[in-house]
Amino acid sequence: MTTYQGPVTVVAGDVEATMRADLSSTRQDGTMSWGGSLSGYEDADMFEVLTADTAVMRLPDGHEGRFVLQGRLTPGQGAVAVLGSGPAPF
Template sequence: MASYNGPAMIVSRGGEIEVTVDLRSRTDPDGSETWAGHIDHGDRSELTLVVKSMSQYGLMIRLPDGHEGHVLLSAETAWSAGSITVSGFLRG
């Protein structure tokens, strides 16, 4: 996956919510796939609740094609209009 923009699911201890993601990936020299991008959700309060229930491993994102991965909030997350900036890794 070089890029993906579309629907996804965030899975956390606080439940699951449908979101829209804009992700860009790359393969590191060790073969692992890392990525970064934005998560958007229309209800900022619902997104906030899920983020507050985040585990020590971050949030899990599940894409429609079955890819899953963990993400952590990036330092540049501004919480504007229910959008967060994330980075993480994907599993097949």
């Protein structure tokens, strides 16, 4: 299992916002997956992420990964779960 905790830039639609990520990758039945949570965001930015066709998180070293939000998004919740797509960017 690989982990990353720290700042990311989230790009989705018209939004490019700095957030905090707590991510991990796991191998299950021979398949790698990654995900975790994002925090430290403005509600309006996260709504844009929710409605955008593509959401990408960029780590400080320039690596990027596509992701989707999991669960419900409610104003002021503080953190939102994400599920990555493709190779983990960390």
